[in-house]
Amino acid sequence: MKIRAAVAVTAIIASCAGFTSALAQTGESPLRIEITEGVIEPVPIATARFVADSEAAAPFAEEITSIIVDDLVGSGLFRNIPEQAHIAKITNFDSPVQYSDWKAINAEALITGSVEVLPPETISVKFRLFDVFLEVPVGDGIKFTGSKSNLRRLAHKVSDVVYSRMLGEKGYFDSRVAFVSESGPKGSRVKRLAIMDYDGANVRYLSDGRSIVLAPRFSPDGSRIIYTSYESGVPRVYIMDLNTLQSRELVESVEMSFAPRFSPDGRKAIFSLNKGSNTDIFEIDVATGNFRQVTFGNSIETAPSYSPDGQSIVFESDRSGSQQLYVQPINGRAKRISFGDGRYGTPVWSPRGDYIAFTKQAGNRFHIGVMRTDGSEERLLSESFLDEGPTWSPNGRVLMFFRESRGEFGAPFLISVDVTGRNLKKVPTPEFASDPAWSPLLR
Numbered sequence: 001m002k003i004r005a006a007v008a009v010t011a012i013i014a015s016c017a018g019f020t021s022a023l024a025q026t027g028e029s030p031l032r033i034e035i036t037e038g039v040i041e042p043v044p045i046a047t048a049r050f051v052a053d054s055e056a057a058a059p060f061a062e063e064i065t066s067i068i069v070d071d072l073v074g075s076g077l078f079r080n081i082p083e084q085a086h087i088a089k090i091t092n093f094d095s096p097v098q099y100s101d102w103k104a105i106n107a108e109a110l111i112t113g114s115v116e117v118l119p120p121e122t123i124s125v126k127f128r129l130f131d132v133f134l135e136v137p138v139g140d141g142i143k144f145t146g147s148k149s150n151l152r153r154l155a156h157k158v159s160d161v162v163y164s165r166m167l168g169e170k171g172y173f174d175s176r177v178a179f180v181s182e183s184g185p186k187g188s189r190v191k192r193l194a195i196m197d198y199d200g201a202n203v204r205y206l207s208d209g210r211s212i213v214l215a216p217r218f219s220p221d222g223s224r225i226i227y228t229s230y231e232s233g234v235p236r237v238y239i240m241d242l243n244t245l246q247s248r249e250l251v252e253s254v255e256m257s258f259a260p261r262f263s264p265d266g267r268k269a270i271f272s273l274n275k276g277s278n279t280d281i282f283e284i285d286v287a288t289g290n291f292r293q294v295t296f297g298n299s300i301e302t303a304p305s306y307s308p309d310g311q312s313i314v315f316e317s318d319r320s321g322s323q324q325l326y327v328q329p330i331n332g333r334a335k336r337i338s339f340g341d342g343r344y345g346t347p348v349w350s351p352r353g354d355y356i357a358f359t360k361q362a363g364n365r366f367h368i369g370v371m372r373t374d375g376s377e378e379r380l381l382s383e384s385f386l387d388e389g390p391t392w393s394p395n396g397r398v399l400m401f402f403r404e405s406r407g408e409f410g411a412p413f414l415i416s417v418d419v420t421g422r423n424l425k426k427v428p429t430p431e432f433a434s435d436p437a438w439s440p441l442l443r
Contacts, residue, residue, distance in 0.1 A: 040420075042073075042076065042077055043077060044078075044107055045072060045081065045111065046102055046132075047110075048086065048090040050064055050113035051091060051092065051093045052114070053115065057115045057117045057123075060115050060148070061114070064113070064125060064155045068111065068159050068162070071159035072159055074425075081105055085105050099130075107132050109129060109132060109162075111127060111130075112127065112128050113158070121149075122146070122147060123147070124143060124145045125154050125158065126143045127141065127142060128141040129161075129165055129166075138166075144158065159174075160172070160173050160174050160441070169395055170441065171395065171441075172198065172398060172441070173198060175198045175438060175439050175442060176198065176218075177195070177427075178193065178195045179195075179216070179402075179434065179436045180193065180213060180214065181194040181431045181432070181433055182411070182412060182431060182432035182433065182434060186411065191209060192209040193205070195225075203430055206242070210231075211230050213229050213230075214235070214435060215260070216437050217260060217261045218439045219262045220264055220265065221440070222439045222440050222443070223241065223242055224240060224262075226239050226269055227239075228257075228260065229247075232249075235257065235258040237249070237260045237271050239269075251273070251284060251289075252289060253273065255273050255274050255275050257282075258274075258302070259271055259272045259304065261304060263306050264310045267285065268286060268310075269283070270282070270305075271284065279301060279302055280295045280301050281302070281313070282294060283330070294330065299317050299319035300317065302317075303346050306349060307349050308350075308351055309353070312329050312332075314337075314356050314373075316345045316347060317334070323343040324344050325337050338358070338371070341362055342361050342363070346358060346359045350396040351394060351396045353373070355371065357370050357399055358390065359387065359389065359390065359401075366383070366386050366387040366388060367383050368380070368390050368401045369381055381399065381419075381421040381424070382401070382415070382421075385410075387403050388401060388403075389436065391437050392438060394439070394440050394441045398416055398417070399417055400414060400416045400438060401417075402433065413429065414429060414436050415427065
């Protein structure tokens with residue numbers, strides 16, 4: 001697979017020997033494209049319209065093909081060769097691939113597939129990926145089966161496998177984003193918890209807007225969210241089951257609690273607790289409600305985030321006189337890691353463990369940035385009137401955050417950007433949106 005610009009490539013070719021289950025694909029990476037830095041020229045890829053086994057399957061085949069194209073092109077790493085440019089037309093999924101037809105239009109990879117409708121409300125999707133230049137299939141064919149209501153998930157799963165086989169790392173398309181949906185005039189906005197697919201589809205509201213809600217965060221298994229609510233009149237930490245939408249106050253205390261986040265194993269959570277003029281970080285056992293203090297001092301410590309192994313945290317503190325970032329073993333001493341000009345906040349550890357994302361205010365401009373966990377290699381990815389609240393995709397490749405426009409009618413909306421700073425784009429939502437939180441890959 002030929003990739004241009006600052007990209008290292010290792011190609012490992014596997015033969016196609018029938019269809020394997022989705023679970024069998026874990027860890028498979030016949031093609032590896034390591035993206036390091038610089039401007040990447042997207043890989044030209046052809047996605048043949050999936051073959052429908054019946055007239056009833058035709059609209060599903062068309063929609064699935066379209067979603068896969070949108071996923072891959074939306075990543076910024078692939079360029080779709082439009083269907084009207086295709087010389088070959090795939091009308092039978094089992095027919096041999098005529099590689100010369102795809103080379104003629106400069107496709108470097110080809111996706112083919114078929115869709116079958118099964119009674120009563122089930123869809124079966126089969127697909128294959130081919131390396132056009134080497135004229136070989138990449139890995140085995142795969143079949144996914146699910147309900148019609150989960151059509152988008154089936155397409156996202158296909159996209160994740162293609163992404164994984166070509167880049168050698170997990171995809172992020174079959175995931176969700178929790179966020180705060182905002183409506184109404186500035187200064188009196190109604191804020192509701194909401195959840196959607198990673199690309200803005202299938203928005204579902206989780207709360208009714210009667211109380212201000214902030215900063216929803218997913219549990220590691222994606223079944224719960226933890227968030228801050230003003231239901232009692234002051235900020236308190238709550239936890240919600242996403243299947244039942246039942247919520248309960250997690251931190252029973254007379255003080256204000258806020259900025260919660262689950263531990264990597266989901267058994268604990270970390271949050272800030274305000275006592276008078278002082279705010280410290282505490283850790284709570286989600287099952288028992290017992291909590292203990294983690295940071296100590298007369299400063300304000302907040303916005304904690306665990307490392308992927310759960311052994312350390314990163315947080316913001318004004319203990320040095322200005323708002324900066326600190327890393328601390330969960331039972332150890334804190335070390336400052338931010339030293340650039342400006343104020344740093346809302347840090348979040350990458351799921352890969354290699355970077356920490358943050359918000360930076362320098363003068364009258366806000367930025368989303370990343371740095372190594374020791375504070376080195378700081379790199380700013382965005383700049384605007386107000387950018388805030390980064391969250392990582394499940395594979396640590398993409399960040400999402402919210403940007404607020406200036407002025408009397410200014411409002412927040414969601415933005416995503418590649419960790420290299422490329423492919424910055426708006427994420428569609430039906431209303432204003434803030435405080436995004438990316439889920440793990442769905443199961």
